[in-house]
Each structure stands twice: as C-alpha cells, then as structure tokens.
Amino acid sequence: MSGVLFQLFVYLCAAVIAVPLAKRLGLGSVLGYLIAGIVIGPVFHIVGSETEQLQHFAELGVVMMLFLVGLELKPQLLWQMRARLLGLGGLQVLATAGGIAAIAVLLLDHWRTAVATGLLLALSSTAIVLQTLSEKGLMKTDGGRAGFAVLLFQDIAVIPMLALIPLLAVPEIIEVAQHAAGAAVEAASTGVAAATGAAATPGAAVEAAATGIAATTGAAGAAAAAEAASHGAESGHAAGLSLVARLSGWRYALVVLGAVAFVVLGGHFLSRPLFRFIAASHLRESFTAAALLLVVGIALLMTLVDLSPALGTFLAGVVLADSEFRHELESDIEPFKGLLLGLFFITVGAGIDFAVLFGELLTVLVLTLGVMAIKGLVLFGLGRLFRLRAADHWLFALSLAQAGEFGFVLLAFSTQNAVIPPELGKLLSLVVALSMLLTPVLFIGYDRLVLPRLRSGADQPPDRIDEQGSVIIAGVGRFGQVVNRLLIAAGVKTVVLDHEAGIVERMRQIGIRSYFGDASRPDLLQAAGIEQASAFVVAIDDRDRAVELVAYLKREYPRLFIVVRAFDVDNLYLLRTAGADATVREVFEGSLDAAAATLRGLGHHPFAVEKLKRAFRRHDEDTLDELHALWDRDLELAKNRALLERVRARTAAELEITARDRSRLHDRTERGWTPPPKGYRTTRED
Amino acid sequence: MSADPASQSFAGQEPRRILVLFAHPSLDRSEANAPMVAAARDLEAVTYVDLYAEYPAFEIDIDREQQLLLEHDVICFQHPLYWYSTPAMLKEWQDLVLEHGFAYGSKGTALQGKLFFSATTAGGAESAYSARGENHFTIRELLHPLEQTAQLCGMIYLPPFALFGARTAVDDGRIAAHVADWVRLLTALRDRRLDIARALPRPRLNDNLESLLTAAAASEEER
Numbered sequence: 065m066s067g068v069l070f071q072l073f074v075y076l077c078a079a080v081i082a083v084p085l086a087k088r089l090g091l092g093s094v095l096g097y098l099i100a101g102i103v104i105g106p107v108f109h110i111v112g113s114e115t116e117q118l119q120h121f122a123e124l125g126v127v128m129m130l131f132l133v134g135l136e137l138k139p140q141l142l143w144q145m146r147a148r149l150l151g152l153g154g155l156q157v158l159a160t161a162g163g164i165a166a167i168a169v170l171l172l173d174h175w176r177t178a179v180a181t182g183l184l185l186a187l188s189s190t191a192i193v194l195q196t197l198s199e200k201g202l203m204k205t206d207g208g209r210a211g212f213a214v215l216l217f218q219d220i221a222v223i224p225m226l227a228l229i230p231l232l233a234v235p236e237i238i239e240v241a242q243h244a245a246g247a248a249v250e251a252a253s254t255g256v257a258a259a260t261g262a263a264a265t266p267g268a269a270v271e272a273a274a275t276g277i278a279a280t281t282g283a284a285g286a287a288a289a290a291e292a293a294s295h296g297a298e299s300g301h302a303a304g305l306s307l308v309a310r311l312s313g314w315r316y317a318l319v320v321l322g323a324v325a326f327v328v329l330g331g332h333f334l335s336r337p338l339f340r341f342i343a344a345s346h347l348r349e350s351f352t353a354a355a356l357l358l359v360v361g362i363a364l365l366m367t368l369v370d371l372s373p374a375l376g377t378f379l380a381g382v383v384l385a386d387s388e389f390r391h392e393l394e395s396d397i398e399p400f401k402g403l404l405l406g407l408f409f410i411t412v413g414a415g416i417d418f419a420v421l422f423g424e425l426l427t428v429l430v431l432t433l434g435v436m437a438i439k440g441l442v443l444f445g446l447g448r449l450f451r452l453r454a455a456d457h458w459l460f461a462l463s464l465a466q467a468g469e470f471g472f473v474l475l476a477f478s479t480q481n482a483v484i485p486p487e488l489g490k491l492l493s494l495v496v497a498l499s500m501l502l503t504p505v506l507f508i509g510y511d512r513l514v515l516p517r518l519r520s521g522a523d524q525p526p527d528r529i530d531e532q533g534s535v536i537i538a539g540v541g542r543f544g545q546v547v548n549r550l551l552i553a554a555g556v557k558t559v560v561l562d563h564e565a566g567i568v569e570r571m572r573q574i575g576i577r578s579y580f581g582d583a584s585r586p587d588l589l590q591a592a593g594i595e596q597a598s599a600f601v602v603a604i605d606d607r608d609r610a611v612e613l614v615a616y617l618k619r620e621y622p623r624l625f626i627v628v629r630a631f632d633v634d635n636l637y638l639l640r641t642a643g644a645d646a647t648v649r650e651v652f653e654g655s656l657d658a659a660a661a662t663l664r665g666l667g668h669h670p671f672a673v674e675k676l677k678r679a680f681r682r683h684d685e686d687t688l689d690e691l692h693a694l695w696d697r698d699l700e701l702a703k704n705r706a707l708l709e710r711v712r713a714r715t716a717a718e719l720e721i722t723a724r725d726r727s728r729l730h731d732r733t734e735r736g737w738t739p740p741p742k743g744y745r746t747t748r749e750d
Numbered sequence: 751m752s753a754d755p756a757s758q759s760f761a762g763q764e765p766r767r768i769l770v771l772f773a774h775p776s777l778d779r780s781e782a783n784a785p786m787v788a789a790a791r792d793l794e795a796v797t798y799v800d801l802y803a804e805y806p807a808f809e810i811d812i813d814r815e816q817q818l819l820l821e822h823d824v825i826c827f828q829h830p831l832y833w834y835s836t837p838a839m840l841k842e843w844q845d846l847v848l849e850h851g852f853a854y855g856s857k858g859t860a861l862q863g864k865l866f867f868s869a870t871t872a873g874g875a876e877s878a879y880s881a882r883g884e885n886h887f888t889i890r891e892l893l894h895p896l897e898q899t900a901q902l903c904g905m906i907y908l909p910p911f912a913l914f915g916a917r918t919a920v921d922d923g924r925i926a927a928h929v930a931d932w933v934r935l936l937t938a939l940r941d942r943r944l945d946i947a948r949a950l951p952r953p954r955l956n957d958n959l960e961s962l963l964t965a966a967a968a969s970e971e972e973r
C-alpha cells in the first residue's frame with residue numbers, strides 16, 4: 065500500500081510542480097508533463113519498471129479525451145467532415161507510410177520490416193495534439209479541424225494495421241523468435257522459469273508457453289505465439305482478455321458490428337432514462353460515477369472485441385452529443401481525463417531509455433528529425449492540396465509531424481509478430497518518444513515564429529468565424545424561457561442550462577435545446593462553451609447564487625456581457641455591485657403593463673396612458689440610480705434613514721406626475737407635442 | 751429674418767461643428783445610406799446621431815437633443831426619402847425637439863444662423879423629379895416643409911444633397927462617387943470651403959459640387 069501511495073505521491077508531485085512551471089514558461093502543459101516524466105524516470109530513477117503498466121492505465125486518459133471530443137461533435141458535423149476524414153486522413157497515412165517505408169527499405173534488411181516501420185510512424189499523437197490544440201484554443205480553427213480529421217482517420221486505421229502486421233512476419237526474425245520460444249518451452253517444461261518467461265514477454269508469453277507444443281512445430285507456431293502475445297499488448301490493461309481471439313473472420317465481423325451497434329443504440333435509447341433517473345437523485349457523485357462507468361464500460365467492451373477503446377468511446381460521445389446531459393458529462397469526465405492524460409505523458413517521458421539514447425544519440429536524433437521532416441512535408445503538401453490558408457496550413461503541418469502513442473502499440477505488436485527485430489524496436493521506440501517530446505517545441509515555434517510573420521502580412525484574410533459568439537442562459541424557468549425564445553428568434557445561438565432535470569426534459573419536449581447542470585459550477589460553464597460566449601443571462605431563481613455567479617463571471621470573464629434578472633431593489637444593487645452589465649427587475653414591466661391596462665379600462669386615452677407610463681418609468685429609473693448612492697449593502701433597508709427619506713420623496717414626486725394639473729401643460733408627461741401658446745408671435749425679440 | 755453668421759460666437763476660421771441626425775429604420779438592408787454613414791461617421795468635428803438606435807421606442811430625449819443642437823453649427827438630416835418626406839422618426843424629432851421658446855417664438859433663438867440641409871436618398875430616378883416627370887416636383891420642392899421649418903427657426907437652408915435611383919446605385923456602380931461627394935461636402939462645410947452664397951439657390955448641393963468648393967476657408971459670403 066505504502067508503495068502505491070509513494071508512487072502516486074511522486075507522480076502527483078511531478079504534475080503539480082512541473083506543469084504550472086512549464087505553463088509559466090510558455091511551454092504548455094504537455095511538455096511540462098513530459099519533462100516531469102523524464103525527471104522522475106530516467107534522470108533520478110524515482111520510478112521505474114511500473115511505468116509501463118501505468119501507461120496502459122493512463123491510456124484511459126486518451127480514451128476519455130476522445131469521448132469528450134465525440135461529445136463536441138454532433139453526428140451531422142462528423143458527416144460534414146467525411147471528405148476530409150477520408151481524403152486528408154487517408155492520403156496522409158498512405159503517403160507518410162509509403163515515404164518512410166521507401167527510405168527504410170534502403171536502410172533495413174527487409175521490405176516487410178520497412179512497411180511496418182512506415183505504418184507505425186505514419187500515426188501521430190492524438191493525445192498530445194488534441195490536448196495542445198484545445199489548450200491553445202485552436203480546435204475551432206480550420207487547421208485544427210483538419211488535424212482532428214487526420215487523427216480520427218489514424219485511430220480508425222489502427223484496426224486494419226493490426227490485422228496487416230502479422231502477415232508481414234519476416235522469416236529471419238522468426239528464427240530468432242523461435243529460439244526464444246523454444247527456450248521458453250524448455251523453461252516451462254522444467255516448471256521453474258515460467259514466471260521469468262512471463263516477465264520477458266509481458267502477458268501472453270505464458271499463453272505461448274502453454275501452447276508450447278505448437279511453438280516447437282516451427283514458424284507457424286511462433287507466429288501463433290506472437291499473435292497470442294499481441295492480444296495481450298494490444299488490449300493493454302485487459303491483460304489478454306479477448307472474446308474474439310479464436311473466432312473466424314465473419315463471426316468476428318458480426319461480433320464487432322454487434323458491439324458497435326450496442327454502443328450506438330444503447331447510447332441513444334438507454335442512456336437518457338438512466339441518466340435522468342440518476343440526476344433525479346440529486347447526488348453529484350453518483351452522476352460522476354455513472355459517467356465514468358459509461359466510459360470505462362465502453363472501453364472494456366471494445367477491448368473485449370479487439371477494437372480501439374478510444375474509437376468506441378468517441379462513437380459513444382458522438383451519440384451523446386445531442387443529449388441534454390452532454391455538458392454535465394463533459395464536466396464530470398474532464399478532470400479525470402486531465403489527470404490521466406497527464407499521467408500518460410509522464411509515463412512517456414519516464415519511459416525514455418536514456419542508456420540506448422546516449423548510446424546511439426546521433427542515430428536517434430537523425431532518425432527523429434528525418435521522420436518529422438517527412439511527416440511535415442507530406443502534411444504540408446496535403447494542406448496545399450486541400451487549400452488550407454497560410455496560418456492553418458502551418459498549424460496543420462507542424463502539429464501532426466510527430467509519431468504517437470498508437471505507434472508504441474503497433475511497435476510492440478510488430479516486435480512480437482517478428483516483423484521488427486528487437487534492437488530496431490528499441491531504437492524506434494526512442495524515435496517515437498523523442499518526436500512526441502519535440503512536438504510542444506514545434507507548437508512554440510508556430511506561436512513565436514510563424515504566427516507573427518503571418519499576422520504582419522496585410523493580405524491575410526480575417527479568420528472565418530463559423531461559430532457566432534453565443535449566449536449562455538442560466539435558468540430556464542418562465543423568465544429564462546422567454547429570454548431564450550426571443551434570442552433564438554433573432555438568430556442568436558443560445559446554450560440553456562438548468563439544474564432541474566425535469567424542466568430540461570420539458571423544454572426538450574417543446575423543442576428547446578437545453579442542458580442539465582448547475583450553472584454555478586465553473587467546469588460546467590466551461591463545458592457549455594463560456595470561452596466562446598459573448599453574453600450571459602443569469603435567470604436562476606436563487607437570488608444569492610445569482611449574485612455570486614455574477615461576481616464570478618465578472619472576475620473570470622470580464623469581456624462577457626452579463627444580463628441579470630433582479631428580484632427586488634436590494635438584489636438589484638447587489639447585482640450591479642457584483643458587476644452585472646444590465647439588471648432587469650423581473651416584475652417591473654409586467655406591473656407597469658397591468659397598471660396601464662387598468663387605466664385604459666378606466667377610459668383613459670391609450671396614448672396618454674403610454675406617455676404616463678414612459679414618464680413614470682424614466683422617473684423610476686432616475687431615482688433608482690440616485691438611491692444606489694445612498695444604499696448600503698450591510699444596512700437593512702428599513703434602517704437606512706437617508707435612503708428611506710429619499711424613497712419618501714420619490715413617492716411624493718410620483719404623486720406629482722400623476723396628479724396632472726391640466727392647466728399647466730409643461731409637466732413631465734405633457735412635455736412633448738406642446739402646441740405654441742395661443743396667439744404667439746413668429747418674430748423674435750432680439 | 752436675419753441670417754447673420756457674425757452673431758455666432760466663433761471666428762471665421764474656426765471649423766464648423768456638424769450634427770448629422772441620421773434616421774433609417776432598417777439599416778441592415780440599406781445600400782445607399784449605410785456606406786454614407788460608414789464613410790462619414792468618424793470624420794473630425796462631425797457628430798452622428800443614429801436616431802433609431804438612440805430611441806428605438808421613439809422616446810426622444812428632448813433635453814439631450816436640444817443640447818446637441820446648441821453644440822453644433824450645421825444641422826443635417828440624413829435619411830432615405832419616404833413618401834416624399836422623412837421617415838417617421840425625423841418627423842417625431844421635429845415635433846418634440848423644435849419647441850416653442852427654444853426653436854421658434856419670440857424667445858426661441860437657439861438655432862439662429864445655423865446651417866441646415868437634408869441629405870436624402872430617393873428611390874425614384876432623377877428624371878422623375880421634375881415638373882414633367884412622374885413625381886411632378888423637384889426634390890427641393892418636395893422638401894419645402896423642411897425648408898420652411900428651417901426658416902421659421904432662423905436657420906440658413908441649403909439645398910438637399912440628394913441621390914436619385916438609390917435602389918440601384920450600388921448595382922450601377924454610382925455609390926462610390928456619391929459617398930465621396932458626401933465626405934467632400936461635409937469636410938468642406940467643416941473647413942468653411944463651401945461657397946454658401948452660390949449654394950443657396952441651387953436645386954441640389956451635389957449638382958456639380960466641385961463648382962461650389964473654394965480653395966481656402968477665406969470666402970465667407972453667407973452674409
């Protein structure tokens with residue numbers, strides 16, 4: 065236990081110290097995590113062998129990230145992306161893999177090894193790229209979107225790659241593996257060293273040893289052993305658990321389709337009643353648990369059928385993107401994603417083998433830079449082909465020029481399948497890690513070198529704003545509803561939040577897009593897109609929380625235009641003091657209308673009533689401002705003498721407005737449309 | 751009625767301050783007035799008041815408007831021609847702001863000697879605005895109510911600055927020249943380079959605007 069605690073302590077320390085430091089230095093959080101990993105791993109050896117296991121666990125962060133990305137992406141949006149997904153993504157993978165393989169053929173003994181190398185290096189790091197893009201707010205730019213399309217395609221491409229790699233097995237390498245397998249069988253037969261074997265080839269080597277008879281029968285057996293091992297490596301933390309390992313092709317396809325269908329249909333039909341039920345309990349942690357359960361469950365299901373868990377949860381995210389629980393899910397998963405992803409980056413840093421690195425420093429460096437150059441060139445060419453604008457073009461090329469975490473997976477798989485010899489494997493693993501390490505540096509280069517230069521160019525067209533600054537409405541009771549309807553009628557995009565799942569459901573039934581969640585929670589506001597919002601309407605029915613919310617919003621998002629519903633004058637002043645840009649007394653206008661209707665009912669001329677109403681409103685607003693000066697938040701209204709005095713005076717003045725002296729035409733309401741005095745002269749006395 | 755600029759407090763060389771009271775009830779659809787506003791709104795010594803923006807419910811603040819009038823030397827109504835007149839807002843503005851005792855009457859001297867004109871855009875063609883055309887009257891004739899209102903208030907009335915065929919001005923490529931003239935007119939008025947005396951009898955200010963401009967601010971011939 066204390067060992068686990070110690071390690072947890074070390075990892076958390078690394079995250080807590082390194083990340084803020086890195087951000088302060090303008091390096092971004094990803095680089096911070098990576099460096100922290102290097103410090104606690106290869107440099108000081110505080111952590112060691114457990115890194116790899118931890119990495120499998122931390123991959124859950126990547127899975128969660130894709131879930132969150134999916135939540136942001138409605139099915140229609142995904143459909144709109146199809147051209148880019150297939151065109152950009154497909155071409156990127158093909159061209160990069162081809163280019164790298166072509167060069168590798170010259171350097172390596174075997175074309176099969178070269179092809180595998182090309183494939184695994186063609187993949188980029190979803191984790192690093194998406195994290196950095198969203199941290200820098202670049203996800204919504206054209207370059208960011210193009211990058212995302214490519215990453216998504218790569219994630220899908222991993223599946224056929226995993227199928228392809230066993231077919232690339234190289235006889236010479238198999239021979240070597242065969243020896244190893246033979247040794248393992250021998251060891252197994254002596255009954256002593258089985259554990260050693262398991263340690264040497266993590267996970268499934270035990271299985272390989274168990275099927276030792278097959279292994280001794282030669283090449284085919286070695287391949288089978290390697291494949292068995294692969295399931296272990298690929299499904300990571302599920303440790304070789306697979307439902308489909310021994311299914312024939314079409315049966316496997318059926319199971320996979322079934323699993324995907326389950327995620328889509330379940331997400332669509334089952335999740336809502338379930339979440340609604342949980343939300344009704346008003347227990348935050350049970351909702352969080354449910355959200356986590358959803359993600360973990362899908363990831364498990366996907367590993368069971370040998371699909372990428374990231375892809376599965378991404379799909380679930382897309383399915384839930386329309387759900388009213390979307391923002392709540394986002395804010396619940398977000399912190400876990402952040403921590404796990406951070407852990408993942410740390411393990412990448414900690415996993416760098418410095419002995420090999422320094423042994424072959426030059427080779428590693430040259431290879432890394434070479435790979436990044438090829439990837440960058442391919443991306444740049446594609447960016448041109450797909451007509452990305454200058455800034456996006458650079459962003460696209462620089463952000464995806466690294467190899468990624470799926471590269472590790474494929475690499476392990478390839479070595480186990482005797483496609484890549486172990487020494488090359490170690491080298492490539494360093495190349496992948498180093499290129500990931502260099503990516504944040506490229507982003508910094510983009511920020512400091514590319515952007516300033518592009519900005520100075522006057523011919524640069526302005527950024528396409530494809531999402532109009534939206535309005536967040538907190539509270540969709542009777543007040544918020546009308547606000548929302550008018551804004552929507554005006555073509556403004558709104559995001560509506562309410563903490564009563566029942567109300568949200570009713571709103572949805574009458575076709576108003578709204579989300580469940582407590583609007584005073586910062587993480588939920590983040591999820592609702594407050595960074596992009598231009599205005600915020602506070603229409604919640606808790607007057608104290610409204611004041612707190614306004615103060616918070618003003619502090620964190622000073623450029624946001626804040627409109628608040630005020631309950632009474634006291635509340636109104638508190639809200640103004642807290643920084644509301646516009647305060648609207650919730651019943652004032654309604655009461656005025658009622659008074660006006662009464663006057664009309666009494667036979668007053670409608671326009672006279674209208675004028676009276678205007679004068680009254682103006683007078684009231686003026687005194688409201690005056691009274692604000694006298695108002696004291698700590699003094700009860702009833703004890704504030706100065707204020708009361710003024711209120712009394714105001715009432716008197718109102719009487720004056722109302723008691724219109726018909727002979728005196730120049731009082732407040734009769735100021736306008738005053739005819740000249742009877743018998744006036746047009747000539748002036750000057 | 752005496753139109754004596756010498757009674758004004760400023761010396762001959764000081765720039766004139768210009769108040770443009772702009773009224774257009776559907777600015778997002780405007781093709782003629784919108785570019786005029788965009789080009790002139792930030793000119794030095796020019797104050798633009800978008801009346802429909804300022805008083806969306808027609809609740810014109812009389813005191814504020816009168817104060818603005820006092821602070822300027824040239825008053826201009828900029829508006830599309832609606833039924834041979836101004837949009838309702840400008841009529842409301844006149845009804846409310848030009849009060850007895852302020853703008854007219856024995857004590858109403860606030861506007862004395864100020865220059866007044868209307869900058870309008872008309873849908874009809876230029877040829878329609880003549881005795882033989884469909885509209886039977888020239889644009890200056892049709893705007894006689896404004897002319898007489900200005901006179902009653904002791905202001906000097908300049909002929910209208912009018913664009914005809916306003917609905918097709920953009921499509922015909924005429925708008926840029928008109929906007930340029932508009933800016934030229936305003937700056938000339940400001941810098942006292944408009945020959946007021948020669949402008950007074952013209953049918954339109956922008957009939958050969960060039961001929962009304964003087965090189966320097968010297969020629970103050972209004973008297």
Ligand SMILES: Cc1cc2nc3c(=O)[nH]c(=O)nc-3n(C[C@H](O)[C@H](O)[C@H](O)COP(=O)(O)O)c2cc1C
Binds near residue numbers: 872
């Ligand atoms: C209510 C209304 C009344 C109009 N009356 C006239 C008119 O009497 N004579 C005329 O030439 N054009 C008339 N028009 C056309 C406008 O003058 C023309 O649309 C406007 O000057 C175009 O300017 P804008 O592009 O800035 O809106 C009228 C338009 C409207 C909407």
